[in-house]
Amino acid sequence: MSDPNTIDAPATTIVTGASGWLGTGLVTAFRGDGEYARSGFVRGLVRPEESTQHLPDGVDVVRGDVTDPASLDALFDGMTxxxxxxxxxxxxxPAASMDEFDAVNHIGTRNVMEAAKRHGVRRVVHVSSNSPFGTNGARNDRFGNDEPYHPYLGYGRSKMDGELAVLAAVEGGLNAVMVRPPWFYGPHQPARQTTFFTMVRKGRFPILGDGGQVRSMTYIDNLVQGIVRxxxxxxxxxxxxxxxxxxxYTVREIVETVGDxxxxxxxxxxxNSFRLPNLAGTVAEKxxxxAQKAGRYITQFHVLGEMNKNIAVDISAARADLGYDPQVSLAEGMRTSIRWCIDQGIEL
Structure with missing residues (x-):
């Protein structure tokens, strides 16, 4: 690379959660022929029960789990x-229990950081979230890089604790950094994103109040760029x-763009004819x-409870520090996402 602030891609790239939405996008980019293709070895951590059918050729799959520290050492076997x-x-x-949040997002992250330090990893990128920082106080607010923690419910607390585990590992000498994407979208999406498309197509996506709540979103190719940088x-x-x-974007703009x-x-x-008062979001949040205090997680109430919130971020630090420059617009990204669903035979 010509920029003196950049370093060459490593001999080996390891991706945890490689069969997930983002993990699949990353390893597909690394094994492809585009801008982020890599000639080095690419290894992915995949849980024992998860399918690898969507992973590209050339990814070395290691079965393991971030909640099982012993399984993480296999990620580094034979690496030079x-x-x-x-x-x-x-x-x-979480599918089964609220305990999954802490076990995976917090303790699992700590396990990964300890394994990375133990095996002399050159650089770690931890993918975090907006949830450790809660929601914006007003529609014109934007989260900055110096934002204090204010976690939103169980997921937010677990991702905050995950970030703190990363920072503790950095104090211990690990070279680790973090990226914080909000709601992202794009190919390899899970079923919940398909449901979103279907609700918009049927005119049944719930818009609360005037739909002017602001949301930062991230197309997966933009996110891959940010992670690599x-x-x-x-x-x-x-x-x-x-x-x-x-x-x-405003929620109203998102729904209209997806419809287009x-x-x-x-x-x-x-x-779209499904309008609800802002109060519906407040009641759902309560x-x-x-439910979460009682140890239960109900996805529908959690999602609706966020729909009257503002979650918007300022990417100027990523632009300045990393040269990050998102290329894909909401309209283009959503069309690509829809075409991917069609190619996969997914009914919308």
Whole structure:
């Protein structure tokens, strides 16, 4: 690389959560022929029960779990030369128990950092979230890089504790940095994103109040760019950056853009008629909070409880420090996402 602040890609790249939404996007970029293709070895950590059918050829799969420290040592077997690790493994919506948040997002992250330090990893990029910082106080507010922690419920606390585990490892000598994407979208999406498209197509996506709540979003290719730049730019360990599309969008704009993208791809889209008062989000948040205190996680109440909130970030530090420059717009990214669903035979 010509920029004196950048470093060459490593001999080996390890991705935890390689079969997840973001993990699949990363290893696909590394094994492809585009800008982020890598000639070095790419190894992915995949849980024993997870499918690898969507992973590209050329990814060495190691079965293991971030909650099992002993299984992480196998990630480094036979590795020579520089090794970088990108930690994407995490739980957003737990399937079984609230305990999954802490076990995976906090303790699991600590396990990964300890393994990385034990095996002399050159650079770690930890993928965090907006949730350790809560929500914006007003529509014109933007989270900056010096934002204090103010976690939003169980997921936010676990991701905050994960960040603190990274910072503790940095204090112990590990070269680790963090990226903080908000809601991201794009190919390899899980079922919940498909449901979002279907609700918009049927005119049934809930818009609360006037729909003017602001949201930062991140197309997955923009996020891959941000992660790679965080990995390969020589910066101070312990730094974290917001990685998002160029500007936040309103919820109303997001729904309208998705509707337009669906129409452009040949779908019939009904006018959105599902309007709820802002109070619906407040009530859902109270139910969600009470349920989580009782050890239960109800996805629908959690999602609705966030719908009257503002979650917007300022990416200027990532632009300045990393040369991050998001290229894909919301309209283009959503059309690509929809075409990916069509190619996969997913019914929208």
């Amino acid at each position: 030369g520089d090794v970088d690790l990108i930690h994407t493994a995490g739980v957003i919506h 965080a990995e390969l730019t020589d910066t101070e360990p312990g730094t974290g950056w917001w990685i998002a599309d160029a500007e936040p 993208a669906l129409r452009a791809e040949g779908f019939e889209v009904k006018a 139910i969600d909070t009470a």
